[in-house]
Amino acid sequence: MDTATDMELSHLVDMVTRNLKATPLYTDMRQAAAAQVQKDSFHLGDLKQSLLSALEESGWERKLRNAVYREMLICAQRELSIAPPEDQKEPLTYMRKAQAAWEKRILKSLNSMCTELSVPLARKRPPQEQKELLSRWTELGTEEPDLSHFRPVYAPKDFLEQSDFSELSISEPQAGVDDSPEIPADVFASERTKLGRRVLEADHTSLAQQYAKKGCPTGLRGAIWAQILGVKVDSVDQLYYQQLKSYVIHHDLLIDSLIYKDVKLTAANDDYYFVFEDLLHQILLIFSRDTSVLKCFAHTSATPAKSYIRGKLGMEEFQVTYPPSGVIPFHGFTMYSASLCFVYDEPARLYFIFREMYTRYFFHLHHMSSHPQGIVSLCALFESLLQTHEPELFYHLKGVGAQPLKIAFKWLMRAFAGFLGSDQLLLLWDRVLGFNSLEILSVLAFAIFSFRRTNLLEVSSYAAAEAVLSDLTTLKLVPLLQLALFS
Amino acid sequence: MAGKVKYACDIEKSVLINNFEKRGWTSASADEDWNFYWSSVQTTRNIFSIENGYRLQDDQVINHFPNHYELTRKDLMVKNLKRYRKDLEKEGNPVSERDDEGRYKYLDFIPVTFLLPADYNLFVEEFRKNPNSTWIMKPTGKARGIGIFLINKLSQLKKWSRDSKTNSFAAPSGKDAYVISRYIDNPLLIGGKKFDLRLYVLVTSYRPLKCYMYRLGFCRFCTVKYTSSTSELDNMFIHLTNVSIQKHGDEYNNVHGGKWTIKNMRLFLEGTRGKEVTDKLFDDINWLTVHSLKAVSGVMANDRHCFECYGYDIIIDNNLKPWLIEVNASPSLTSTTAADRIMKYNLINDSLNIVMPSGELPDVRWNKVPPKDALGNYDLLYDEDLAQADILERDTKSRLGLSVGSRGRDAKSSFTGRPPPTTWK
Numbered sequence: 001m002d003t004a005t006d007m008e009l010s011h012l013v014d015m016v017t018r019n020l021k022a023t024p025l026y027t028d029m030r031q032a033a034a035a036q037v038q039k040d041s042f043h044l045g046d047l048k049q050s051l052l053s054a055l056e057e058s059g060w061e062r063k064l065r066n067a068v069y070r071e072m073l074i075c076a077q078r079e080l081s082i083a084p085p086e087d088q089k090e091p092l093t094y095m096r097k098a099q100a101a102w103e104k105r106i107l108k109s110l111n112s113m114c115t116e117l118s119v120p121l122a123r124k125r126p127p128q129e130q131k132e133l134l135s136r137w138t139e140l141g142t143e144e145p146d147l148s149h150f151r152p153v154y155a156p157k158d159f160l161e162q163s164d165f166s167e168l169s170i171s172e173p174q175a176g177v178d179d180s181p182e183i184p185a186d187v188f189a190s191e192r193t194k195l196g197r198r199v200l201e202a203d204h205t206s207l208a209q210q211y212a213k214k215g216c217p218t219g220l221r222g223a224i225w226a227q228i229l230g231v232k233v234d235s236v237d238q239l240y241y242q243q244l245k246s247y248v249i250h251h252d253l254l255i256d257s258l259i260y261k262d263v264k265l266t267a268a269n270d271d272y273y274f275v276f277e278d279l280l281h282q283i284l285l286i287f288s289r290d291t292s293v294l295k296c297f298a299h300t301s302a303t304p305a306k307s308y309i310r311g312k313l314g315m316e317e318f319q320v321t322y323p324p325s326g327v328i329p330f331h332g333f334t335m336y337s338a339s340l341c342f343v344y345d346e347p348a349r350l351y352f353i354f355r356e357m358y359t360r361y362f363f364h365l366h367h368m369s370s371h372p373q374g375i376v377s378l379c380a381l382f383e384s385l386l387q388t389h390e391p392e393l394f395y396h397l398k399g400v401g402a403q404p405l406k407i408a409f410k411w412l413m414r415a416f417a418g419f420l421g422s423d424q425l426l427l428l429w430d431r432v433l434g435f436n437s438l439e440i441l442s443v444l445a446f447a448i449f450s451f452r453r454t455n456l457l458e459v460s461s462y463a464a465a466e467a468v469l470s471d472l473t474t475l476k477l478v479p480l481l482q483l484a485l486f487s
Numbered sequence: 488m489a490g491k492v493k494y495a496c497d498i499e500k501s502v503l504i505n506n507f508e509k510r511g512w513t514s515a516s517a518d519e520d521w522n523f524y525w526s527s528v529q530t531t532r533n534i535f536s537i538e539n540g541y542r543l544q545d546d547q548v549i550n551h552f553p554n555h556y557e558l559t560r561k562d563l564m565v566k567n568l569k570r571y572r573k574d575l576e577k578e579g580n581p582v583s584e585r586d587d588e589g590r591y592k593y594l595d596f597i598p599v600t601f602l603l604p605a606d607y608n609l610f611v612e613e614f615r616k617n618p619n620s621t622w623i624m625k626p627t628g629k630a631r632g633i634g635i636f637l638i639n640k641l642s643q644l645k646k647w648s649r650d651s652k653t654n655s656f657a658a659p660s661g662k663d664a665y666v667i668s669r670y671i672d673n674p675l676l677i678g679g680k681k682f683d684l685r686l687y688v689l690v691t692s693y694r695p696l697k698c699y700m701y702r703l704g705f706c707r708f709c710t711v712k713y714t715s716s717t718s719e720l721d722n723m724f725i726h727l728t729n730v731s732i733q734k735h736g737d738e739y740n741n742v743h744g745g746k747w748t749i750k751n752m753r754l755f756l757e758g759t760r761g762k763e764v765t766d767k768l769f770d771d772i773n774w775l776t777v778h779s780l781k782a783v784s785g786v787m788a789n790d791r792h793c794f795e796c797y798g799y800d801i802i803i804d805n806n807l808k809p810w811l812i813e814v815n816a817s818p819s820l821t822s823t824t825a826a827d828r829i830m831k832y833n834l835i836n837d838s839l840n841i842v843m844p845s846g847e848l849p850d851v852r853w854n855k856v857p858p859k860d861a862l863g864n865y866d867l868l869y870d871e872d873l874a875q876a877d878i879l880e881r882d883t884k885s886r887l888g889l890s891v892g893s894r895g896r897d898a899k900s901s902f903t904g905r906p907p908p909t910t911w912k
Contacts, residue, residue: 138679219762269742275678345759423754
């Protein structure tokens, strides 16, 4: 963004201003300003100047700065351009086509499941069922419906097959990762904790972000992440959360069974995450009802699935997004939120952090786009790193039919959730937030291949290569990244 | 090598046999000249019984202390601990300090407990102070959750009240004796579920006390959501976390077996509650263990041929206070999952490395603590020799007017609630 032209800059300012005007911050600040002006001590002679200094003194300037900074972070992930709308979503035509074909496939799978099982996409729950669901809300994991006929709509493998990545192997190694400052090994030192406390006291988003680059001490992570993501759960948020919950209670969606099954198949079966099963059911069901997630789709060629109210097929005005969040979970989707349970245990707070992490980052990992944070770019980055720095390994694996990307893809798509040890994963996500970039995922995938190169050079089949890389829970993140970035 | 170690073993568990064979030890029967015996508690008791007249040699080591039950039988543990508190109080030791409400500051780590039928009247007195409380009844000599039930009304104990009235002078026969303990009704819940901790503690000597804490303990989770509602008192799946009970629950999972590593628990608690309180919890657990061992060190037959690997069961309440529930002399070596199997193999491996250094013929006269890098996943928890030396050194320093730094408080006594630097810190 350093080289932005004046026009791009003014475009950015417009965008940030527009976005901020739609937030409660705008109304709150107006009210605060009005209150200031009504004070007897207020000097009306120089209205503008007095107002500015009054807002600064009462702490509003800090809040505004943090909000602007967070908007900039989100914009920084996108190309700054003044392009026509469809290009803003996705400038590459073939990418638009690929995503469209993929969506068609998911939809077909969803629809045929409906037909086969004769289950409606959505139905209103009878009052008795609503009551029952409400009483079981915090122990949804203990319910045992027969879901054997439901199958995940898609798994990382399907997504990889659908995409032809070979034509996309050009990539640009990105600033922010390759030129990152050194990452100290001892992130838990008390000096770090002291510094972290000061960062939190300053209530300063950009400081918190800088801080996270070097990893957060476990005890401060929750607060630091909340500050970077701008998540403060106030009474309005609580109300919103309760509203979403009531949507779940009132209506039964086919998606709910898919979510339920995914939690059961992944987190509930996992040494690290099984204890959080009930919590995960809650927040994932709520997520599926949250229409604010739809804003993710504004900047990719992806389009949420549409459905029609019964009997009104094809009538524009009866069209609804399905599910309300627009996100159809894939096999393993649960893991994005499971890891966060180690940091947040209050359901609403956990939910809003998850939603923010999803819309900012994870969304890009299962939609096709030419976005630099998109899965396609991450795959290309991974392949080019491996090809450039480990050519022998790269060609050996290709030669024996063990396409490296085929193994690394599921890691990337799940941001390593469920693959690394629980503590190491959080250290990795510290860097994602700190550098505001997913490219660290590609670097780590490359580092893992490089680290296990001796064993990988001995394999002669895909299965053998997969076995060498099947258990990543013993890996230590920081030394691995250092190995990859600085040697 | 002076000669091969011969082992005997009357518990057929692969985690044991694999470890012996890995060391090149040869199998011997119990009657032969074994050097190392991994036995059941009953076998150890027989070996040490007077009728047997068997004398162990300097090159023989066995995995139980002859009267381990002083610690592992619920009623005796309670008795020993109560005496330990009184003794400390008599000598004016600061460890026995009480808070404003008259509770021990450092020694209040087992739920209020009575023996039945013997203490029935004392129990009734306590129960009437809090008529809504829930209590848990456990047979004194049984393990793995057998014979346990909960009560919240005196009428549920009719049988014991009659017993205490009719034969108040008759000693309770061992089989019918129960302990009744205040039920921890505010347990810490994770993901809404109740759990307890299983920690492994190795003792190589009681006088002086030398003990080690295993880092790879785990949490055992109930598969059913916790509710303190009394209507659920009969649903044992909610209240008991023993794997042998939980295995019969519908929800038992073979992948993780309801077991969660201590490391995960620490990550979770530090993340959601903060580092200070989490550190304190682990500190408290370490101290609780040391005190429980010190409480029995006087009565334990400190036979130098013996060592013991105990399973400590601990429940944490929602104020992050740990409560010692019981100690097992023969913690289960059955593996429920792949990870469990690896952990138990390592547990035996690391235990053997401490009691049988380098896997060679033992010499019970050797009484040193192995070097730190030979401890595997064990941490030295307490070494009375080192602790004494430390106190002497600090006493000397303070007498010479040298600074003793922030530990000045500790130097006043041999033992306070704060850890001496020679242990796990």
